[in-house]
Amino acid sequence: MEIEQLEIRDYIAQCAPLNKLQDDELNRVVHALEISYSRSGEELLRLGENNHTLFLIRSGALAVTDAEGNIKGQYGAGDWVGYRSLLNDGEITLAIKAIEDTLLYRVPGNVFLQLFRQYDFISEYFSQQKPQRLRSAIEDIRDSGNSALITNTVSELVHGKPLLVEENDSVQSVAKAMQEAGYTIALVMNQKKLTGIVTDRAYCTKVVANNLSLDLPIKKIMTERPLTLSADASGSDALLMMAKHNIRHIPVIREEQIVGVITATDLIRQQSHNSIYLINEINRSGSVAELVVLARQIPNTLMNLVENSLTAYDIGRLISSIGVAINRQMIKIVQQEIGEAPVSFAWIVAGSMARNEQTAVSDQDNGIILSDDYNAEEHAEYFTQLSAKVCDGLNDCGYVYCPGNVMASNEKWRQPVKVWKTYFNKWIDEPEPMALMQSSIFFDLRCVFGDKELLAEVREPVLNKTKDNSIFLGLLAANALKFRPPIGLFRNFVMEDNGHEEKALNMKKRGLTPIVDLARVYALSSGLTEINTQQRLMAASEAGVLSHDGMSDLKDALEFISTVRLQHQMLQVKKSLPIDNYVFPEILSTLERRHLKDAFDVVRTMQTVLEQRY
Numbered sequence: 001m002e003i004e005q006l007e008i009r010d011y012i013a014q015c016a017p018l019n020k021l022q023d024d025e026l027n028r029v030v031h032a033l034e035i036s037y038s039r040s041g042e043e044l045l046r047l048g049e050n051n052h053t054l055f056l057i058r059s060g061a062l063a064v065t066d067a068e069g070n071i072k073g074q075y076g077a078g079d080w081v082g083y084r085s086l087l088n089d090g091e092i093t094l095a096i097k098a099i100e101d102t103l104l105y106r107v108p109g110n111v112f113l114q115l116f117r118q119y120d121f122i123s124e125y126f127s128q129q130k131p132q133r134l135r136s137a138i139e140d141i142r143d144s145g146n147s148a149l150i151t152n153t154v155s156e157l158v159h160g161k162p163l164l165v166e167e168n169d170s171v172q173s174v175a176k177a178m179q180e181a182g183y184t185i186a187l188v189m190n191q192k193k194l195t196g197i198v199t200d201r202a203y204c205t206k207v208v209a210n211n212l213s214l215d216l217p218i219k220k221i222m223t224e225r226p227l228t229l230s231a232d233a234s235g236s237d238a239l240l241m242m243a244k245h246n247i248r249h250i251p252v253i254r255e256e257q258i259v260g261v262i263t264a265t266d267l268i269r270q271q272s273h274n275s276i277y278l279i280n281e282i283n284r285s286g287s288v289a290e291l292v293v294l295a296r297q298i299p300n301t302l303m304n305l306v307e308n309s310l311t312a313y314d315i316g317r318l319i320s321s322i323g324v325a326i327n328r329q330m331i332k333i334v335q336q337e338i339g340e341a342p343v344s345f346a347w348i349v350a351g352s353m354a355r356n357e358q359t360a361v362s363d364q365d366n367g368i369i370l371s372d373d374y375n376a377e378e379h380a381e382y383f384t385q386l387s388a389k390v391c392d393g394l395n396d397c398g399y400v401y402c403p404g405n406v407m408a409s410n411e412k413w414r415q416p417v418k419v420w421k422t423y424f425n426k427w428i429d430e431p432e433p434m435a436l437m438q439s440s441i442f443f444d445l446r447c448v449f450g451d452k453e454l455l456a457e458v459r460e461p462v463l464n465k466t467k468d469n470s471i472f473l474g475l476l477a478a479n480a481l482k483f484r485p486p487i488g489l490f491r492n493f494v495m496e497d498n499g500h501e502e503k504a505l506n507m508k509k510r511g512l513t514p515i516v517d518l519a520r521v522y523a524l525s526s527g528l529t530e531i532n533t534q535q536r537l538m539a540a541s542e543a544g545v546l547s548h549d550g551m552s553d554l555k556d557a558l559e560f561i562s563t564v565r566l567q568h569q570m571l572q573v574k575k576s577l578p579i580d581n582y583v584f585p586e587i588l589s590t591l592e593r594r595h596l597k598d599a600f601d602v603v604r605t606m607q608t609v610l611e612q613r614y
Contacts, residue, residue: 005030008105015056015078016591017125025115034106038098045082050090052109055082060102065095074099076492078590083126086112134556134602137595138563154238154252155231157267158260162187162251165218167195171207172214174198185249185261188222194251194258196222226251231259236314238262242276243321246283275301275318282325288333288393291326295397298322298361299573306570312562313534316357323353324448326397327366327390331449334389341386342379344371347408347449354446355516356532359566360579361398364391365406365441367413369454374416387414406441417457424462428472436479443520444531459529467527470614476524477614480517481607485600486510493585493597504582505596507565514603515558518610522546533558554606557599564588564596 009030012018018026038044038060045051047067055062057079064073064081072094075081085092086109116123124136163186165174178186178200188196198218206212206221227245229238231254238250248264264276278297285291298319305315331347350365352358368387370379387408395401408414415423424442427435443462447455466472486494486505495503496510505511519533522540530536534555541551568583585593 008033008035011058012056012105014590015080016589016594017119017122019590020121021115021119029107029111029115032108032111036104036106038102038104040098040100040102043095043097044104045085045092045094045096047092047095049092051082051085051092052090053082054080054086054107054109054112055096056080056105056107058103058105060098060104061100062096062102063099065097078594080126083112087116087126134553134560134595134598137591138556138559152235153232154229154235154250154262155254155259157235157238158252158262160260162258162261164189164258165198166190167219167222168217170214171203171212171216171218171221174218175203175214185263186218187251187258187261188218193256194226194228194253195219196224197226197249197251198222199249228253229262230254235262235267236310239267239276240314240317242267243279243318246279246325248276248280275305275322279322279325282322282329285329286333288330288396291330291333291393292396295326295361295399298398299579302360302566303570303573306566312559312566315566316352316355316359316562319360320353320356320358323358323361323399324349326399327353327394328449330390330393330397331386334386334393338382338385338389341450342382343373344451344454345369345383346447346451346454347390348445348447348455350406350441350445354444354531357516359562360569362400363402364394364399365402366391366394366408367406367442368408368415369420369447369458370414370416371451371454372416372418383414384411417454420458421461424458425465428462428465428469431472431475433479436475439476440479440517440520443524446531463524463527463529466524468525473521473525474614477521477610480514480521481611483509483513483517484607485514485603487597487600487604493593495585496582502582502584504584506581507561507568507583508581511561511600511603512558512565514607515554515561518554518603518606521610521614550606550609553602557602560595560599564592 009026012030013026018029021029044055044062057075057077059077061074061076062079062081063071064075065071081096084094090109116126125133160183163177163181163183165177165186165188167188167190169177174186178184184200186198187194188198196219198221202221202223207214212221227241227247228251229241231252233252241250242248242264250262252259252262264280267276278294278301282291282294285294301322302315302319305318310318327347327349335341346369348354348367348369350367352362353365368383370383374383391401391407391409401407406413423438427439427442431439445455445459486496488494493505494510496506497503516533519536519540522528522545523530523536526540526543526545528536528539528543530539537546537551537554537558540546541548546554564583565581569579572579585596588596
C-alpha cells in the first residue's frame with residue numbers, strides 16, 4: 001500500500017462506522033475508493049438523477065437541499081453523504097453541492113451496499129435517524145458497564161430468606177427470633193399479608209428508650225405500611241429508594257408474595273457504591289466539622305456511580321439526595337445550638353438540587369418560606385441566626401455562597417408566605433429581564449426541611465396563574481432560547497473560553513441548560529407540578545403540549561449530553577482536578593462526537609419548535 005493510501009486508511013479507520021471493520025475489509029475499501037475535489041458551488045448530486053457513490057468529506061463543507069432549495073443539512077469533515085440515495089435504488093431526492101472547496105473520498109456504491117448487507121453495525125449506523133442513533137448510543141453506554149446494580153434484579157441480589165413474624169407475636173419473642181436467625185430485621189404479617197417491618201433500631205429507639213413492656217405485641221413498635229419493591233426492579237431502583245427515604249431495608253414482593261428483603265449491605269456487596277452509607281453517616285453526624293469531612297467524599301461517590309454505568313438520571317438523583325441530607329442535617333445541628341423555630345417554616349432549595357439533577361458540589365441556592373404567623377419583631381433574630389449559620393456551614397462543605405446572593409441569609413429570600421406570593425405575582429405580571437431570571441430560579445423549588453405545606457401554599461396559585469398566560473410564557477420562552485447548542489453552520493462545534501485560556505464545549509450552559517429551560521416552559525404552560533427535567537418532559541407529553549417524539553428525543557439528548565459531562569467529571573476526579581463542565585472535543589471518539597452533534601441538533605430543532613409556538 002502506497003504512502004498516500006496508508007494516510008487515507010488511517011483517516012477512515014477513525015471514522016464511524018468503518019472504524020469497526022477488520023484490517024482486510026478496511027484495505028478493500030481504501031483500494032476501491034477514489035479521491036475528488038469539488039470547488040465551492042459545484043453540484044455533486046442533482047435531483048432526478050441517479051447516484052452510485054458514497055461520499056466521505058475529508059475537508060470542506062457540503063449542503064443538502066430539497067426541491068424548493070431549502071437547506072436540509074450542512075456537513076463537514078468526517079461526515080458521510082449520498083447513502084440515502086444509494087439505499088433508495090440510486091434515486092436522488094435531495095440535491096448536494098459544495099459550499100466550500102471540498103476534498104472527498106468516493107466509495108463505489110456496490111462496495112458500500114455489500115458492507116451494508118454484511119455488517120449489522122454498518123446497516124444500523126446508516127439506517128437510523130438522529131434520535132434512533134442517540135438512543136442506540138445510550139444503550140451501548142449502559143451495556144458497556146458491568147454493574148450488577150443495573151443488570152441484576154433485586155430478587156437476584158437479596159441474601160437469605162426473610163424472617164416472618166405475626167402482628168400479635170410479643171416484642172420479646174420477635175427479638176429472640178431475630179437473634180437466633182442473625183437478622184436485624186423481621187417482616188410483620190397478618191393473614192399472609194405484609195403489614196409492617198421491625199428492625200433492631202426499633203428496640204433501641206422505642207422499647208428501651210421508652211421502657212416498654214416486652215410482652216407488648218410487635219405491631220406496637222413496627223413501622224407500618226413499609227415501602228416495597230417488585231421482584232423485577234433493578235438494584236439501582238433499590239439504591240435510589242434507600243437514598244431518597246433514608247432507609248436500609250426494603251421488602252421485595254412478587255405477585256403479593258414475599259421474596260426477601262434487599263438491604264444496603266446486599267447492594268454494597270455487589271458494587272463499590274457508598275452513597276447510602278454516606279447519607280447514613282451524614283444523618284448521624286453531630287457537628288459542622290463532621291459534615292465538612294463527609295462532604296469531601298462526594299466527588300469519589302460520583303466517580304463510583306459513573307464507573308458503574310448508572311444512568312445520568314439516577315446519578316443526579318443520588319448526588320442530589322446527598323446534598324439534601326447535608327442541608328437537613330446542617331439545619332438540625334444549628335437548631336441544637338439555637339433552639340427550635342418559634343414559627344413553622346420551609347427551608348427550600350432551588351436549581352439542580354431541587355430538580356434532582358446535581359452531579360457535583362456547586363454554589364447554594366436556597367431560601368426560607370415563613371408561616372404568615374411570623375412577626376419580625378419577635379422572630380427575625382432567630383431566623384437571621386439560623387440562615388446565617390446554615391449558609392456558612394454549607395459553604396464550609398463546598399456548597400459555596402451564591403454569587404447572586406440567592407440564599408436564605410439574604411433577608412429578601414427569607415419571607416412569609418404572603419410576601420413570596422407577591423414576588424411570584426410580580427414576576428408573572430411584570431416579566432422584565434431580572435424577573436425572568438429569578439423566575440428561572442424560583443420556579444424550580446423543593447422543600448427539604450420543615451413544613452412542605454408552606455411551599456405548596458405558594459406554588460398552587462402560581463401554577464394556576466402561569467397556565468395559558470401567553471405574554472409571560474412568550475417572554476419566558478424567549479429567555480429560554482438565549483442559550484443555543486454549541487453547533488455552528490456546518491455542524492462544527494462552537495467552543496468557549498474555559499477560564500484557562502483554552503477553548504472547550506460548555507456542556508452545562510450550551511447543552512443542558514437549553515433542555516432544562518425548554519422543559520420549564522412546557523411545565524408552566526400546563527400548570528404542571530413536576531420539577532425534574534425528565535419528569536417535566538414526560539408530564540408535558542401526557543398533557544398534550546409536547547409531542548411524544550419530541551419528548552423522547554429531548555429525554556435522549558438530555559441523557560447523552562449528561563453522560564458525556566459525567567464521564568468528563570469522573571476523569572477530573574481521578575486526576576484530582578477541580579470539577580467543571582468544559583469538555584474538549586478532541587478527547588472524544590469520532591462516534592461520540594457524531595452522537596453529541598446529533599444530541600445538539602435535537603435540542604436546536606426543539607428550540608425552533610418552541611420559538612414558532614411563542
